[in-house]
Amino acid sequence: MPLKILSKPKPGYTDSARTNGKQGTIVLAVLFSANGRIEATLVLKRLGYGLDEHAVNAARRIKFKPKTVGGKPVQVVKMVEYSFAIY
Template sequence: MPPQPLPQVTNASLPNPNETQGKIKREKTDEPVGLPGSLSDKLSSGLGSGGGIGGGRGTGVGGGIGTGEGNGIGSGSGNGRGNGVGNGTGDGGGFRTPPPPAPVAKPKVTQAMRIVSKPRANYTDAARQNQVQGTVTLRVTFLPSGQIGSISPVSGLPYGLTEQAIAAARSIKFEPQMVNGSPVGVTKQVQYSFTIY
């Protein structure tokens, strides 16, 4: 369907005054309102809605909403919201920033993870014969379900002592860490010492 031709208006008057509201007063002119250099001799109210100049809504100038000029909301001048001059929020002048959001409360640990029982690791015959002594350090994940998750050695010992420490760590009994009343998983280091008497 071809576009419908617009009716020709002669001696039209603007329903709103050719000015903006706000604290900055611009010099009034009798120049035509519309797109300069347009091939049409018809006046234009811009790309927006409400009769203003520009892409905004309302009778203002620019991309904003309301009677002001700029990209803001209200009768102010600038990019802010309200009746002020500048980029802020409110009725004053200058650049205003909204107050920062309230800080988010950090989770509160109500009970730390507690080991109830930690079985001893067995010595291997090969380690005894070779008189191997020392400490095996493991990284153990304690799951919220009360079970042991992954276990990985941080430092180990030869002749099967690292494997014996891992086997003993799998049998650890513990109470999970509680945060805000809910159990959560944690990863901690656990050590097993091997000493020949």
């Protein structure tokens, strides 16, 4: 069975990003472990202004059901995106 995301917390805007009108998408590579924890994150596409750190912190709080192969949980790397837009 594939990895199943149960909840994906949203990162907040930083004051400096809002003041500077920074918008866009951050892309992270996230290592989802077989034991149900986020083991590592790597920022592949940055926005700066503290938004990268907010996205990483949110990704670390993702709740998920691990991927299984032959009925056994396995680790997997998956791309996770966080979009920031000022409305």
